[in-house]
Amino acid sequence: MSTIEAAIRSATISVVVENEAGVLARVIGLFAGRGYNIDSLTVAPVDDGRGRSRINIVTSGTPMVIEQIKAQLSRLVPVHRVADLTQDGPHIAREMALVKVIGQGNARAEALRLADAFRARVVDASTESFVFEMTGQTEKLDAFVELMRPLGLAEVSRTGVAAMARGTRLI
Amino acid sequence: MNQTDIQAPTVAKTQPGAEILLRALKDEGVEVIFGYPGGAVLPIYDAIFQQNAIRHILVRHEQAAVHAAEGYARSTGRVGVVLVTSGPGATNAVTGLVDALMDSIPIVCLTGQVATHLIGNDAFQEADTTGITRPATKHNYLVKRGEDLARVVHEAFYVARSGRPGPVVIDLPKDILIGQAPYAAKSEQPHRSYRPRTAPDAEQIARAVALLKSAKRPIIYSGGGVINAGDRASEALVRLGRKSGFPITSTLMGLGAYPSNDPQFLGMLGMHGTYEANMTMHDCDVMLNVGARFDDRVTGRLNAFSPDSRKIHIDIDPSSINKNVRVEVPVVGDAGLALEAIIEAWDNDPTVPDTAALAGWWQQIEVWRAVKCLKFTQTTAKGGIIKPQHAIQRLYDITRELGRETYISTEVGQHQMWAAQYFRFDKPNRWMTSGGLGTMGYGLPAAMGTQIAHPDALCIDIAGEASILMNIQEMATLAQYRLPVKVFILNNQYMGMVRQWQELLHGSRYSESYSEALPDFVKLADAFHGVGMRATSIDQLDDVIRAMLAEPRAVIADICVDQTENCYPMIPSGAAHNDMILGPEHGPGLRNGGASGVTDEGLGLV
Ligand SMILES: Cc1ncc(C[n+]2csc(CCOP(=O)(O)OP(=O)(O)O)c2C)c(N)n1
Ligand SMILES: [Mg+2]
Numbered sequence: 001m002s003t004i005e006a007a008i009r010s011a012t013i014s015v016v017v018e019n020e021a022g023v024l025a026r027v028i029g030l031f032a033g034r035g036y037n038i039d040s041l042t043v044a045p046v047d048d049g050r051g052r053s054r055i056n057i058v059t060s061g062t063p064m065v066i067e068q069i070k071a072q073l074s075r076l077v078p079v080h081r082v083a084d085l086t087q088d089g090p091h092i093a094r095e096m097a098l099v100k101v102i103g104q105g106n107a108r109a110e111a112l113r114l115a116d117a118f119r120a121r122v123v124d125a126s127t128e129s130f131v132f133e134m135t136g137q138t139e140k141l142d143a144f145v146e147l148m149r150p151l152g153l154a155e156v157s158r159t160g161v162a163a164m165a166r167g168t169r170l171i
Numbered sequence: 172m173n174q175t176d177i178q179a180p181t182v183a184k185t186q187p188g189a190e191i192l193l194r195a196l197k198d199e200g201v202e203v204i205f206g207y208p209g210g211a212v213l214p215i216y217d218a219i220f221q222q223n224a225i226r227h228i229l230v231r232h233e234q235a236a237v238h239a240a241e242g243y244a245r246s247t248g249r250v251g252v253v254l255v256t257s258g259p260g261a262t263n264a265v266t267g268l269v270d271a272l273m274d275s276i277p278i279v280c281l282t283g284q285v286a287t288h289l290i291g292n293d294a295f296q297e298a299d300t301t302g303i304t305r306p307a308t309k310h311n312y313l314v315k316r317g318e319d320l321a322r323v324v325h326e327a328f329y330v331a332r333s334g335r336p337g338p339v340v341i342d343l344p345k346d347i348l349i350g351q352a353p354y355a356a357k358s359e360q361p362h363r364s365y366r367p368r369t370a371p372d373a374e375q376i377a378r379a380v381a382l383l384k385s386a387k388r389p390i391i392y393s394g395g396g397v398i399n400a401g402d403r404a405s406e407a408l409v410r411l412g413r414k415s416g417f418p419i420t421s422t423l424m425g426l427g428a429y430p431s432n433d434p435q436f437l438g439m440l441g442m443h444g445t446y447e448a449n450m451t452m453h454d455c456d457v458m459l460n461v462g463a464r465f466d467d468r469v470t471g472r473l474n475a476f477s478p479d480s481r482k483i484h485i486d487i488d489p490s491s492i493n494k495n496v497r498v499e500v501p502v503v504g505d506a507g508l509a510l511e512a513i514i515e516a517w518d519n520d521p522t523v524p525d526t527a528a529l530a531g532w533w534q535q536i537e538v539w540r541a542v543k544c545l546k547f548t549q550t551t552a553k554g555g556i557i558k559p560q561h562a563i564q565r566l567y568d569i570t571r572e573l574g575r576e577t578y579i580s581t582e583v584g585q586h587q588m589w590a591a592q593y594f595r596f597d598k599p600n601r602w603m604t605s606g607g608l609g610t611m612g613y614g615l616p617a618a619m620g621t622q623i624a625h626p627d628a629l630c631i632d633i634a635g636e637a638s639i640l641m642n643i644q645e646m647a648t649l650a651q652y653r654l655p656v657k658v659f660i661l662n663n664q665y666m667g668m669v670r671q672w673q674e675l676l677h678g679s680r681y682s683e684s685y686s687e688a689l690p691d692f693v694k695l696a697d698a699f700h701g702v703g704m705r706a707t708s709i710d711q712l713d714d715v716i717r718a719m720l721a722e723p724r725a726v727i728a729d730i731c732v733d734q735t736e737n738c739y740p741m742i743p744s745g746a747a748h749n750d751m752i753l754g755p756e757h758g759p760g761l762r763n764g765g766a767s768g769v770t771d772e773g774l775g776l777v
Binding site for chain 2: 017
């Protein structure tokens, strides 16, 4: 068959880029221009003295689309390496969230109890509010945010995913 | 002892940015720049004024500068260079850049920019050029420090010509052009991150050859990548063709890589490709795609595209492979190197191809060929109306008689497709057309750039009366540089291709596709210091063509052709290759009907 109908899969892709002006715009423009999904995107210099940054992208698509995304990323001039962490083997993916919950009485107590169970840390508190800091997998953060919703969830700020292969494997 | 020998390497010598720029261009072997001045690039124009190594061609619109550079690049295999000012100069160039991006043409475009301290302030003639051109180029640069300038220029040339070629923009703030900085020679170091693979993988080559030798109904489908890979690739393609005896078809962009008059050549494939090429593609069992990209104009309906074949795809750009069509053997690499590797592996592989099957396959192909899908009837009666196909056929015959080196460019529309069908190319780099973007207004400036590169050759723009008006101002450039470009207009007084779709798909409602209030092209040529000619009937055609070709000045030949002629064969958008519409010569055509079998989905396609 020439075309394939295949299931959508999620992929965590790490890209090592030259740390130069416009490189993030190139990557984002590529996704926007070609209609690829961005579920999460993080970028920061990972300076090993060579002026490089690492971009982690969580995306989804058919296997053919994911291959396209990797090929398209690889041909950008300032891109050094592209790795599909999801495909290449076991990996760890973490993100951090700050979650503000406003409330009083029982709801407030319940929020605190759940935060404890989820190992979220209280990083700010007032008589009517908490800000929890939580690090973990995306799904765990999602679950925590959902639990906070009826308890006075007011604001969420998330970092997006940082990811890395397990063991000695390098990107 | 020589004084300089004992001098310690002291402070590096510096020079103004504009001089650095020209020095770097010279070191890159640049001989011609197509450009248009303005405030932001005045320092460069001043430096150009004071040297002789590089010639500047003053165009009349920045879009034309890029198309001219494309014509230059495509007809020589070298990088075309463009120079435009900031703001409107840069935005005018954008269409040309996208055109070059889509057709993989190596261009370096230098754009002026306001001084670095003004960037972001909405200064006069400021545009976010790197932002605007990011999706319009292969790569772009904003030079913010004088000491980066020379390195960036060298890198831009490397990026433009390496891997899959494309346009590169260098945005040059005015203070960088004026300020002093040291020069940097071309580096021998490999690029930090961009190192496209050119040598094919031996294992994939072996798999490709095994598949080719097992073929019973093979086809070679070649594209613009073979032209981009240089003469060596075209030569290898011909050798592989001869060796294998396989039929060969080509995309619009690939014409000329394989000699069109060779019996193994089936003509162009795709939407307006030949019946035999499309049927062969549809029914083949093994397909070798070299340097083509399974473009939608070629594949038609994807899920009906060559359904029973096993496919090999050679491409320098890994992102072209498995993009639209799944292939069994991907070969990443330069088309020439890959074809040579295939030939070598073919020779070393003891397997004997199935010649009996191949002979049977050719029998089938000859049946398809016998349909003579490109036939048309030209009346010979005095005063008879000229068929556009015939006009091109005669242009081809007469240029061949003359035996001069001939380069053809086109605008976009029916005339472009007829040119692809009836003008036959037997060498690469002789055919300049806007394939991917389909840019009306491409042909005249492209012919101009081609003529600059080949002063003694015959450079002809096969045009439509609508398209030619989109860059007609370049007639003035032709006059200034005494470029004897020939503009051969197939004047059907319609945006013919639009009219054809309206006839076939929109109930013959010719909404805004009539070329109302056309200029008198003969007088127009005259006004631009060229020569105007006109043929209104068949008895005048040959004389006008001969007079045009003999004329040492630029010519516009206004060839008044049949206004109702449609371009066939045609695969309507969204249809399969074996679902072609043939012309009226082949029984009841579609002149009075719509395209039967066109689905709503097909209508939604372009
Ligand atoms: C810049 C641009 N605008 C619009 C189009 C859409 N278009 C494609 S062909 C065509 C008509 C071209 O007419 P003409 O140059 O007379 O050629 P013909 O088809 O009549 O041979 C148009 C408007 C285009 N390809 N490019
Ligand atoms: Mg027309």
